[in-house]
């Protein structure tokens with residue numbers, strides 16, 4: 373464990389933490405001293421494995437199942453967290469899915485599923501966390517802020533994405549939800565920000581990196597010349613959750629190897 377713990381004594385909930393980015397964020401927060409809830413929905417064995425890894429590294433973690441798009445399950449997850457750790461200091465709204473298809477064949481069910489998980493899920497978790505932040509207020513020994521929310525967005529809150537209209541819409545929605553929440557809550561000393569990952573090597577985008585041909589094609593979109601790793605996002609999440617970023621409010625921190633730099637224009641368009 374890191375000897376200069378930035379999140380000592382704080383409790384963090386990471387949604388969708390049994391895989392990919394959420395897994396790395398949960399481990400990074402725990403490595404900096406946070407007590408972590410590893411949320412999952414379908415694969416308890418993977419969540420238990422994350423909890424075991426954190427405990428073996430000297431941290432504290434517990435796995436809690438909840439579908440983030442289900443109001444009652446979200447409320448029950450927060451109650452279980454309070455029964456275990458007493459409160460919440462950091463929420464990482466990370467759970468997200470893709471259901472890709474051309475627009476003309478996109479079913480209403482797939483449109484709604486993606487919006488329900490990626491956008492409504494973040495609203496439901498943020499609302500529960502904010503209730504607790506407002507009730508509890510600031511505990512100076514732990515943090516200058518009354519609470520921190522990190523929304524996992526994407527470069528697709530900015531870059532349109534053909535064939536992924538439901539996903540890109542959910543990320544565009546997260547952008548405005550995050551900024552509106554931040555405007556409303558900053559006076560109450562609650563910080564709300566987003567991380568906008570570029571292409572990170574996780575199961576969600578396996579077809580984009582699993583063969584050398586696919587990876588080379590992907591790399592043409594990334595000026596920095598490598599695919600991102602979940603740990604790249606974990607480090608950014610620790611900073612955004614810590615008092616080191618205390619003056620950062622309502623911002624998306626893009627962690628994308630330069631994907632937003634329009635690399636197609638690097639040779640004069």
Ligand code: NAP
Pocket residue numbers: 387388389390391392393394411412413414415438439440441466467468469489524525526527568569570571572573574575576577
């Ligand atoms: P991933 O490995 O597929 O992980 C997705 C996670 O979300 C899993 O833990 C999954 O849990 C969880 N989840 C799905 N539906 C859920 C629900 N209804 N309730 C609770 N948890 C649910 O994908 P990832 O790449 O780590 O993605 C994490 C986040 O980063 C997403 O919001 C994604 O949009 C965003 N992102 C990823 C990339 C990238 O390149 N990888 C880029 C930009 C943004 P189960 O396994 O239990 O279903």
